[in-house]
Amino acid sequence: VKPIEWRGDKLVLLDQRMLPFETRYVEARTVEDVAAAIRDMVVRGAPAIGITAAFGMVIALSEKPIDNIDDALKTLSLARDILSKTRPTAVNLFWALDRMHNKALSLASATSSVRELREGLEAEAKKIFEEELEAEIRIGLYGAELLEAGDTVLTICNAGGLATGTGLGTATAPIYVAKMLGKDISVIAPETRPWQQGARLTVYELVNNGIRTTLIADTALGLVMYKRMVDIVMVGADRILLDGHVFNKIGTLNEAILAHEFGIPFYVLAPTSTIDPKSSVDSVKIEERDPDEVRTVRTSQGKVYVTLKDIQVYNPVFDVTPPKYITGIITEKGVATQPLSVNLRKLLKNI
Amino acid sequence: VKPIEWRGDKLVLLDQRMLPFETRYVEARTVEDVAAAIRDMVVRGAPAIGITAAFGMVIALSEKPIDNIDDALKTLSLARDILSKTRPTAVNLFWALDRMHNKALSLASATSSVRELREGLEAEAKKIFEEELEAEIRIGLYGAELLEAGDTVLTICNAGGLATGTGLGTATAPIYVAKMLGKDISVIAPETRPWQQGARLTVYELVNNGIRTTLIADTALGLVMYKRMVDIVMVGADRILLDGHVFNKIGTLNEAILAHEFGIPFYVLAPTSTIDPKSSVDSVKIEERDPDEVRTVRTSQGKVYVTLKDIQVYNPVFDVTPPKYITGIITEKGVATQPLSVNLRKLLKNI
Known part of the structure; x- marks a missing residue:
């Protein structure tokens, strides 16, 4: 069971509302898909929401062809707005969106390639996911x-x-x-x-x-x-x-x-x-x-x-x-x- | 709440199948009513079944006018048959029916009045009920x-x-x-x-x-x-x-x-x-x-x-x-x- 799975161009989310009676997955291919999944509680729990939103920022750059870095940054700002309005109290949501936004700015100052920007953001989202896992893995190792x-x-x-x-x-x-x-x-x-x-x-x-x-x-x-x-x-x-x-x-x-x-x-x-x-x-x-x-x-x-x-x-x-x-x-x-x-x-x- | 109540000519039984969602009582006025209540588990538990069956034997003599003791004993034998077939494993059922049947024979040897026979059986059924209660009352007194x-x-x-x-x-x-x-x-x-x-x-x-x-x-x-x-x-x-x-x-x-x-x-x-x-x-x-x-x-x-x-x-x-x-x-x-x-x-x- 993977509550959140990144497949390069989309998120596959386990619909926790249906558990355990139905194992249903929801695919999120657009920023609006990701926002809906968070808002409607397909994904629950602060860390899970943060991770999902981070990948939502990557998805923002895949929805349609983007010609230049400026348009990419505008698209990211819009995505950040949409995603931040999904759940008002989840601190991890804003933390993850801020981190992704700052990463985008830093990347944009070093490259003019939209593809490189997107790759950099994808790497950052994966890093957030990995850091969430890290504490649990250590607990798992001590416990094992x-x-x-x-x-x-x-x-x-x-x-x-x-x-x-x-x-x-x-x-x-x-x-x-x-x-x-x-x-x-x-x-x-x-x-x-x-x-x-x-x-x-x-x-x-x-x-x-x-x-x-x-x-x-x-x-x-x-x-x-x-x-x-x-x-x-x-x-x-x-x-x-x-x-x-x-x-x-x-x-x-x-x-x-x-x-x-x-x-x-x-x-x-x-x-x-x-x-x-x-x-x-x-x-x-x-x-x-x-x-x-x-x-x-x-x-x-x-x-x-x-x-x-x-x-x-x-x-x-x-x-x-x-x-x-x-x-x-x-x-x-x-x-x-x-x-x-x-x-x-x-x-x-x-x- | 009275699971079993005797009202002189009928039993009023709490329908335990419906609890706690419905407090429904079932009235038993005939031997067949009593048999159905036991068979269909309106009444449950060995002591409760014994008590209910005992009163069923009293009810047998009220269903229709009976002229003489011999007819009364035949009616009781029939009732005993019907009631004994309701639940095969409840030992108290057979014990109570046997006790009521023996009491009827003993009463019939001393009186020719159907009314007196019925009164004697009613007293015996009440006694069975009272004896069931007695042990619990003593437990209650020690515990209190x-x-x-x-x-x-x-x-x-x-x-x-x-x-x-x-x-x-x-x-x-x-x-x-x-x-x-x-x-x-x-x-x-x-x-x-x-x-x-x-x-x-x-x-x-x-x-x-x-x-x-x-x-x-x-x-x-x-x-x-x-x-x-x-x-x-x-x-x-x-x-x-x-x-x-x-x-x-x-x-x-x-x-x-x-x-x-x-x-x-x-x-x-x-x-x-x-x-x-x-x-x-x-x-x-x-x-x-x-x-x-x-x-x-x-x-x-x-x-x-x-x-x-x-x-x-x-x-x-x-x-x-x-x-x-x-x-x-x-x-x-x-x-x-x-x-x-x-x-x-x-x-x-x-x-």
């Missing part, structure tokens, strides 16, 4: 060292390539890297209610990447550990405090405590940009969302109710895992082990 | 002693009155008893995938009985304990071994370990008939069911898919909770506390 052939990894939610747009992801990166290294790794993916990212996205993504994956209900977590069906737990993170507290998808705390009780290593995988050096555990508010997320379920037939519409619901999105349940935190700068409050700081200072 | 006003009980699945047919249940009995004693008790009910008995039945049952109930996703179990939103855990049981191992609905082990970690009392509630004095923990096979139960979800629009149809699934129905995580086991004969392997035996011997 902890995996032995035949291991089964338990994860939660989707901290995969669909979420980050690169196709690699954070918690999934070591699994993909281990596979490349010839290690046979299996995954157990819990459904992860209420949004079921495990059932809808993780299972889809891993199976499509040739990883043997088994879906379980969230209730079966204890039994799969009791029965020693899990060798190691790998999860993502939404926010990591310097003392080692980890905020992540609701259900992570359950996995951490169960793993601790059964003596199964529990790792958190995230780039160091996820580390919040300022907050204390009590100052972080745990977001609660619409009760209907628990009252309903996302299915092949849309959102449907699984209980009565007026049932009282508590729907926290995240939970917090205290550092004592965490074996280690894997970042692109290395692995922090216990004591986390000491070693996370060391990791950040060393680089 | 552990509840303080303002407590919040965490449960799992539906070990309620809908499951046992009495309207009281096992794990829910202390909550209802405490409410009668004027104690204000709240409940947190996890959805309990894959069958969602928590979301579909427990929440429905408790709210209809005036108990303040909050539904959570199974993933939120850890957080509600971390945040001290739970004072005590009360769950049912499918099988209890003499050494204290408890087999119950998948997800029970998660709750037990999390409660243990957070120092929250964890109680199992079940009649002593649930105790299996012969098996060892390794000899009990944990049933695995159709993968489609996890791939789909039961909704207001029927069963719909939440993931791809060919995803590999592990779908165990039960898990096993080791005795070290259990604070006590509450039966109609009293409460067995630690060490369970000693005190469960004592409990059985004392009575």
Whole structure:
């Protein structure tokens, strides 16, 4: 599964709105195609949007024949305008467009060939894509060292390539890297209610990447550990405090405590940009969302109710895992082990 | 909510097939009505089926005027035949019909009045109903002693009155008893995938009985304990071994370990008939069911898919909770506390 694929003259984008019920790809051959794909959420997630927009700038120069550099720069300015209006809050979008625009100006001062300008921009877009991947690859390499052939990894939610747009992801990166290294790794993916990212996205993504994956209900977590069906737990993170507290998808705390009780290593995988050096555990508010997320379920037939519409619901999105349940935190700068409050700081200072 | 209500000349049965989306009652005024209700699963669960069939024998004598005892006994034999063919595996069905038939013979030897025969059978059916309730009431009384006003009980699945047919249940009995004693008790009910008995039945049952109930996703179990939103855990049981191992609905082990970690009392509630004095923990096979139960979800629009149809699934129905995580086991004969392997035996011997 490639959420974003560049084919020299067009982008092939996985339509994430249809997952997992339909694996549909959308081809973007014009700037308006690219803008629509971002606006209509064919592509989701800040890094993915940035990468897509960058290639949109390259596409701008292929749409129709352009005679000279000045016309090319005008075309690029117009494309930048169109693309920047697709999603107002995605910071990566503006960052990527600015970077591509600056590159165009710099190239135009050195050449009068439209072809060379286009080649230079294509190289820059590829570079943005590659840099996004780089942090995840490093996380994958560190994580893969902890995996032995035949291991089964338990994860939660989707901290995969669909979420980050690169196709690699954070918690999934070591699994993909281990596979490349010839290690046979299996995954157990819990459904992860209420949004079921495990059932809808993780299972889809891993199976499509040739990883043997088994879906379980969230209730079966204890039994799969009791029965020693899990060798190691790998999860993502939404926010990591310097003392080692980890905020992540609701259900992570359950996995951490169960793993601790059964003596199964529990790792958190995230780039160091996820580390919040300022907050204390009590100052972080745990977001609660619409009760209907628990009252309903996302299915092949849309959102449907699984209980009565007026049932009282508590729907926290995240939970917090205290550092004592965490074996280690894997970042692109290395692995922090216990004591986390000491070693996370060391990791950040060393680089 | 009354799953079964006797109104002197008819049964009013809650149609459990429609729950929680429709609260529909079915009236049974003839033997064929009663047979259909059992056959079509308007009424479910062995005790509920037994009670329903017993009242079916009373209804047999009201359908049309009967002149003499002999005709009455013939009518009862016919009714017994019809009712016994509804569900082949429900042991309580045959037990209840035999008991009603024997009672009829005994009454017929003492009176020639059809009216007196009918009154005697009505009293016997009520007695069967009352005896079913008795064990649950005792469990409720023992359990209610552990509840303080303002407590919040965490449960799992539906070990309620809908499951046992009495309207009281096992794990829910202390909550209802405490409410009668004027104690204000709240409940947190996890959805309990894959069958969602928590979301579909427990929440429905408790709210209809005036108990303040909050539904959570199974993933939120850890957080509600971390945040001290739970004072005590009360769950049912499918099988209890003499050494204290408890087999119950998948997800029970998660709750037990999390409660243990957070120092929250964890109680199992079940009649002593649930105790299996012969098996060892390794000899009990944990049933695995159709993968489609996890791939789909039961909704207001029927069963719909939440993931791809060919995803590999592990779908165990039960898990096993080791005795070290259990604070006590509450039966109609009293409460067995630690060490369970000693005190469960004592409990059985004392009575």
